C-alpha cells in the first residue's frame with residue numbers, strides 16, 4: 001500500500017536529533033529521504049555511544065531509518081552544486097546548520113527557491129533566525145535550561161533537573177513534520193513552496209502549554225513540583241507495597257470512584273476534597289492520607305481495582321518492563337530491520353497508525369554514503385525516473 005507521502009522527496013541536510021527525527025517521520029510516511037552528510041559522515045550521533053552495533057550507534061539508529069545516505073562536501077563548490085541539483089528535483093529541504101551557514105554557502109531559501117519555486121525549505125536552529133541569540137548553537141540541554149523546562153522539573157530538594165530524553169528536539173522534530181506537511185498542503189493551492197523558520201527554543205516554549213498559561217494568567221512563578229501536578233490532585237506517584245504506581249484523577253467522578261476503594265471512608269465525604277480546587281488547596285493532607293491507603297496493596301492489585309473503576313493508573317516501569325509488556329507488543333511498538341553489514345536492528349516503531357496509507361519500514365538506517373552510487377547515476381541525471389513530479393499543478 002502506498003504511504004501518505006509517497007512521491008514526496010526530502011533532501012535532508014540535518015544532523016543530530018530534531019531534524020533527523022522530522023525526516024524519519026516523513027520517511028516512515030512514505031517520503032523518499034536523501035540524507036546528506038560530509039564524506040565519512042558528519043552526523044555527530046554516529047559517534048554518540050556506546051552502545052554501538054558493528055560500529056553503528058543506537059542513538060543514530062533511533063532517528064535515521066527510511067533514508068538513503070549520500071555524502072557531499074558542502075565546503076566545496078562542486079558539493080554545493082550537487083545539492084543545488086538535488087534541490088531542483090526535491091519537494092522539501094530540511095537543514096539544521098547554525099544561522100548564516102547555508103547563506104554563506106549560497107544554499108539559502110532565496111537561492112534554492114529560485115531554482116525550484118515549489119521547494120519547501122525548513123530551517124531548524126537553536127534559537128531561530130532572528131533575535132539576539134540567532135547565531136548561537138543550541139543543544140537540547142541548553143534549551144531545556146533557557147526555556148524554563150528545568151525550572152519546573154525536579155523537587156525543592158533536587159533543584160532544577162532536565163528531562164531524561166532530549167524532549168525539546170523531539171518537539172521540534174514533530175513541529176517540523178507538521179509544518180512541512182502543512183506547507184505541502186498549501187502548495188497544492190498556491191503552487192509555491194515556502195520557508196519554515198523553526199527553532200528548538202520556540203518549540204520548547206510552545207510545549208510548556210498549561211504551565212506557561214498558568215504563569216501568564218497569574219504571574220506566579222511555577223516551582224518544581226516533582227511528581228505532583230500543578231493544577232490537579234490526586235495526580236501523583238504513590239508507593240504501593242511493592243513499588244511506585246501513578247494514580248491520575250482528572251475529575252470528581254473519578255475521585256469518588258477512587259474513594260469507594262479506600263478503607264478510610266471519610267476521605268470521600270470530606271467537604272474539602274469534593275472539588276479539584278479544594279483538593280489542590282489541601283494537597284498535602286490528601287496525599288498523606290492516600291499514601292497510607294495505597295501502601296496496603298501491591299501495584300498489580302491496585303491496577304486491577306482501579307482499572308475496574310475506570311481510574312487512570314499505571315506502575316512506574318523500567319525499560320525492560322516496558323519492552324516485555326504485552327501492550328507494547330500488541331501495539332507493534334518495535335520493529336526489526338536488517339542492515340547488510342550492521343545486522344538486525346531492533347528499533348522503536350512508528351506510533352502513526354493510518355488505516356489507508358500505513359507507514360512502512362523500507363530502509364534500515366544507512367551507513368554514511370551507502371547510496372552514493374544511486375545519487376551519481378540516477379537522481380541527478382534522470383529525476384523523472386524516480387517518479388518525482390516537479391510540475392506546477
Ligand SMILES: CC(C)(COP(=O)(O)OP(=O)(O)OC[C@H]1O[C@@H](n2cnc3c(N)ncnc32)[C@H](O)[C@@H]1OP(=O)(O)O)[C@@H](O)C(=O)NCCC(=O)NCCSC(=O)C(=O)O
Nearest residue numbers: 016017037038042073074096098125126137138139140166
Ligand atoms: C547541532 C549544532 C549545535 C552543531 O554545531 P556545530 O558543530 O558548531 O556547527 P554546524 O552545525 O554549523 O556544523 C558543524 C560542522 O560540520 C560541517 N559540516 C556538516 N555537514 C557538512 C557537509 N555535508 N559538508 C561539509 N561540512 C559539513 C560544518 O560545515 C561545520 O564545520 P566547521 O564550520 O568547520 O565547524 C548546530 O548545528 C545547531 O545549533 N543546530 C541547530 C539546532 C539543533 O539541531 N541542535 C541539535 C540538537 S540535538 C540535541 O540537542 C541532543 O540530541 O541532545
